[in-house]
Amino acid sequence: MTAAEEWLDLVNERDEVVGRVTRGEAWARRLPVRVVNAFVVDSRGELWIPRRTLHKRTFPGCLDMSVGGHVESGEGYEAAFRRETREELNLDVDTVPWREIAAFSPHRTNFSSFMHVYEIRADTAPTYNPDDFSEAEWLTPGHLLRRIEGGDRAKGDLAELVRRCYGEHLP
Numbered sequence: 363m364t365a366a367e368e369w370l371d372l373v374n375e376r377d378e379v380v381g382r383v384t385r386g387e388a389w390a391r392r393l394p395v396r397v398v399n400a401f402v403v404d405s406r407g408e409l410w411i412p413r414r415t416l417h418k419r420t421f422p423g424c425l426d427m428s429v430g431g432h433v434e435s436g437e438g439y440e441a442a443f444r445r446e447t448r449e450e451l452n453l454d455v456d457t458v459p460w461r462e463i464a465a466f467s468p469h470r471t472n473f474s475s476f477m478h479v480y481e482i483r484a485d486t487a488p489t490y491n492p493d494d495f496s497e498a499e500w501l502t503p504g505h506l507l508r509r510i511e512g513g514d515r516a517k518g519d520l521a522e523l524v525r526r527c528y529g530e531h532l533p
Contacts, residue, residue, distance in 0.1 A: 369435040396433035400480035412495035425516040451488035503528035
């Protein structure tokens with residue numbers, strides 16, 4: 363099955379499941395679905411920010427969240443966070459401190475989907491999946507935002523997500 367054929371839950375304005383839709387159809391028709399994102403944060407407050415591989419269908423070569431992906435049909439937000447972290451970072455979240463830090467609605471934000479955001483605490487860089495990311499670096503939230511404002515290409519929601527979760531006032 364390709365990513366475009368992956369089944370997702372279609373949700374209403376209250377994030378309640380009202381049906382199923384393929385990922386391709388959801389994005390083509392801009393239908394409300396669920397996603398998860400996470401940031402790996404070290405003890406200095408730096409975010410581990412990867413760069414997407416050039417063969418990614420969307421946002422190739424762009425800066426990205428530490429973890430991100432769709433919540434599959436029938437799956438909960440936390441289960442999707444655990445699965446995506448394992449797939450993208452080869453990391454079992456039961457071995458590190460983590461917490462949910464935010465939840466957003468596309469009806470109250472500019473985000474494209476319902477989104478739950480998690481934070482993973484670690485001082486060592488994860489062993490990322492080379493199919494997902496080509497490189498990564500530790501950046502303060504402020505430095506990351508300055509890089510994006512300076513023209514470094516980034517995934518669509520990255521800057522706004524960092525502003526909402528970590529604020530621009532951080533170093």
